[in-house]
Amino acid sequence: MNETMIHCQAVSKSYKKGNTLVTPLESLDLEVPAGEFLALMGPSGSGKTTLLNLLSGIDSPSSGKLVIHGTELSGLSRRDLTAWRARNVGYIFQLYHLIPVLTAFENVELPLLLSPLSKRDRHARVVAALDLVSLTDRMHHTPSELSGGQEQRVAIARALVADPPLLVADEPTGDLDRESANRILELLQQLARRHGKTIVMVTHDARAAAAADRTLHLEKGVLLENP
Amino acid sequence: MNAFFNLLKLAWVQLIRHRVRSSLTILGVASGMFLFTAVETLQRSLAKATAATAADTTLVVYRENRFCPSASRLPEHFADEIRRIDGVREVIPVKILVNNCGASLDVITFRGVPEGLLKKFAPEIEIVAGSEGAWSKRDDAALLGETFAKRRGLKPGDQFDAAGVTVSVAGILRSPFPQDNNVAYVKLPFLQHASKSGLGVVTQFMVRVHAVGSLESVANAIDEQFRSTQFPTDTRPEKAFFAETAAELIELIGFTRWLGVGAVIAVTALVANALLLAVRGRVKENAVLRTLGYPGRAIACLVVGEGGMLGLAGGLFGVGLGAVFLRWQSFTMGNEGQTLAIQPDAFVVTAGISAALLLGVLASLWPAFQAMTQPIVKNLRS
Numbered sequence: 001m002n003e004t005m006i007h008c009q010a011v012s013k014s015y016k017k018g019n020t021l022v023t024p025l026e027s028l029d030l031e032v033p034a035g036e037f038l039a040l041m042g043p044s045g046s047g048k049t050t051l052l053n054l055l056s057g058i059d060s061p062s063s064g065k066l067v068i069h070g071t072e073l074s075g076l077s078r079r080d081l082t083a084w085r086a087r088n089v090g091y092i093f094q095l096y097h098l099i100p101v102l103t104a105f106e107n108v109e110l111p112l113l114l115s116p117l118s119k120r121d122r123h124a125r126v127v128a129a130l131d132l133v134s135l136t137d138r139m140h141h142t143p144s145e146l147s148g149g150q151e152q153r154v155a156i157a158r159a160l161v162a163d164p165p166l167l168v169a170d171e172p173t174g175d176l177d178r179e180s181a182n183r184i185l186e187l188l189q190q191l192a193r194r195h196g197k198t199i200v201m202v203t204h205d206a207r208a209a210a211a212a213d214r215t216l217h218l219e220k221g222v223l224l225e226n227p
Numbered sequence: 228m229n230a231f232f233n234l235l236k237l238a239w240v241q242l243i244r245h246r247v248r249s250s251l252t253i254l255g256v257a258s259g260m261f262l263f264t265a266v267e268t269l270q271r272s273l274a275k276a277t278a279a280t281a282a283d284t285t286l287v288v289y290r291e292n293r294f295c296p297s298a299s300r301l302p303e304h305f306a307d308e309i310r311r312i313d314g315v316r317e318v319i320p321v322k323i324l325v326n327n328c329g330a331s332l333d334v335i336t337f338r339g340v341p342e343g344l345l346k347k348f349a350p351e352i353e354i355v356a357g358s359e360g361a362w363s364k365r366d367d368a369a370l371l372g373e374t375f376a377k378r379r380g381l382k383p384g385d386q387f388d389a390a391g392v393t394v395s396v397a398g399i400l401r402s403p404f405p406q407d408n409n410v411a412y413v414k415l416p417f418l419q420h421a422s423k424s425g426l427g428v429v430t431q432f433m434v435r436v437h438a439v440g441s442l443e444s445v446a447n448a449i450d451e452q453f454r455s456t457q458f459p460t461d462t463r464p465e466k467a468f469f470a471e472t473a474a475e476l477i478e479l480i481g482f483t484r485w486l487g488v489g490a491v492i493a494v495t496a497l498v499a500n501a502l503l504l505a506v507r508g509r510v511k512e513n514a515v516l517r518t519l520g521y522p523g524r525a526i527a528c529l530v531v532g533e534g535g536m537l538g539l540a541g542g543l544f545g546v547g548l549g550a551v552f553l554r555w556q557s558f559t560m561g562n563e564g565q566t567l568a569i570q571p572d573a574f575v576v577t578a579g580i581s582a583a584l585l586l587g588v589l590a591s592l593w594p595a596f597q598a599m600t601q602p603i604v605k606n607l608r609s
């Protein structure tokens with residue numbers, strides 16, 4: 001159970017902004033064992049989101065080595081990276097990013113539409129995912145009919161439904177009241193402990209970070225255990 | 228395949244849940260396709276009326292250099308001479324009277340023919356209502372072409388008047404020759420009398436030849452026969468005669484093709500615009516889908532699916548409405564006594580609906596390309 005889920009070695013990422021080169025991440029090393037719930041803190045602009053984007057394969061590092069769940073991401077073509085992402089990562093956003101015209105059920109079903117699963121199997125998995133976030137009674141509601149906390153739980157179900165080993169969450173409780181936030185945090189804890197998911201969660205909130213197994217601080221492109 | 232259908236279903240859900248946007252686009256497409264159907268129907272009706280086919284065996288003998296029926300005057304007794312020409316199977320003298328010699332949408336054409344000769348001349352003609360018996364009983368009896376009767380809402384027993392002539396409807400006929408269906412057949416002496424042209428004068432002769440290949444030689448022989456008389460003739464196959472006599476009408480109809488082209492461009496631009504707006508409004512949604520593992524081509528498939536469905540829905544609606552409207556109105560265009568029934572057929576309907584689908588797909592290609600090449604990370608941040 002002590003296999004490595006995330007292995008970052010000397011990972012750098014820079015963006016061109018006009019004439020200047022912004023380098024939010026510079027020569028970053030990170031090791032996350034499978035099943036760990038890791039919290040990532042740091043000031044605004046420190047590159048937290050950038051790191052999550054690299055870990056989830058929607059962006060690629062400018063240099064360095066990134067191995068996730070045994071796959072070296074820089075070796076993948078765009079096409080393979082997309083397919084890899086569908087199987088290996090669930091992304092949870094601060095603002096949920098549900099599709100407004102789709103019901104909770106349909107939103108959660110999205111990641112499965114491209115899989116060869118039958119309709120019946122898809123249905124079973126969507127219901128199981130919604131059950132895990134205790135929202136089966138709301139599955140025919142659209143996002144506008146749900147509270148923020150419920151929307152985020154739907155988003156978590158969507159991230160989970162394809163059963164990826166890695167979940168990344170970008171300030172998942174940033175927009176929620178204390179009570180809803182706690183519920184989300186408990187849920188994430190449960191996903192790590194009971195279901196063996198590896199979770200990387202970005203947060204600004206020390207109380208949220210306390211729910212994780214370990215907290216890292218990202219400052220000026222460097223990761224520190226204790227700031 | 229499974230994935231493809233799931234994507235189409237998702238595109239469908241997007242369409243029906245953006246109801247206002249979709250309805251407006253479909254309405255626009257439908258208007259364009261309505262126009263397209265009208266134009267195509269015109270073009271096809273004209274093509275059918277003018278394109279010579281292997282089955283054509285009819286010649287029209289007209290007075291040389293005359294174009295309006297009232298100006299073409301030929302002695303009725305020419306019929307006997309024509310009948311003796313080699314290759315001629317049957318001849319019928321016809322007196323034509325129209326309510327309007329210029330171009331018109333509601334032209335009424337009377338054809339006066341000798342009693343009993345019509346059946347012999349065109350045995351293909353079928354009486355679908357009323358009877359021939361009723362036709363022979365009365366002097367002012369008329370047999371109406373099916374299209375004409377429908378357009379005017381006439382049935383056996385009715386009376387109507389046009390061009391200063393009052394007739395009573397004895398029956399309705401159906402003919403494989405398009406012109407027959409647009410006219411009213413009356414008795415020759417009755418029409419000669421009513422039109423004050425005098426007995427013994429007719430407008431034209433219709434001649435059926437024995438063999439398809441002999442149309443030209445028979446026509447030449449007829450014109451040769453009357454060249455040095457007081458009434459020189461010009462003999463042409465029926466469809467060529469139509470094409471030449473109704474030349475102005477044909478030119479006008481040819482011009483409408485541009486309206487069809489305009490309709491097609493408008494439909495394409497409309498769908499493309501609607502989809503571009505949709506794609507712009509969904510940059511974040513699409514970035515999320517990409518994050519969930521949707522490849523660019525799946526996003527493109529969603530957009531093209533929506534375009535195709537918009538096109539298809541607009542096509543079904545517009546073409547269907549257009550076809551029903553034209554069928555119900557049964558317009559007949561007339562020019563110089565020649566009539567053209569504007570009737571949509573299955574080809575126009577299928578072609579229109581397929582064109583709409585194709586246009587929808589074509590119009591969505593550029594928006595689809597835009598959608599699939601959008602940068603994920605940047606759009607998630609926006």
Ligand SMILES: Nc1ncnc2c1ncn2[C@@H]1O[C@H](COP(=O)(O)OP(=O)(O)OP(=O)(O)O)[C@@H](O)[C@H]1O
Pocket residue numbers: 015016017022024042043044045046047048049050051604605
């Ligand atoms: N696509 C991009 N193009 C240009 N610059 C970018 C891009 N993405 C990130 N940056 C820059 O990289 C730096 C880090 O951004 P990032 O979003 O990772 O910060 P963050 O730690 O998530 O901040 P916050 O806590 O405010 O969300 C910022 O200076 C940002 O402007």
Ligand SMILES: [Mg+2]
Pocket residue numbers: 048049050170
């Ligand atoms: Mg951020």
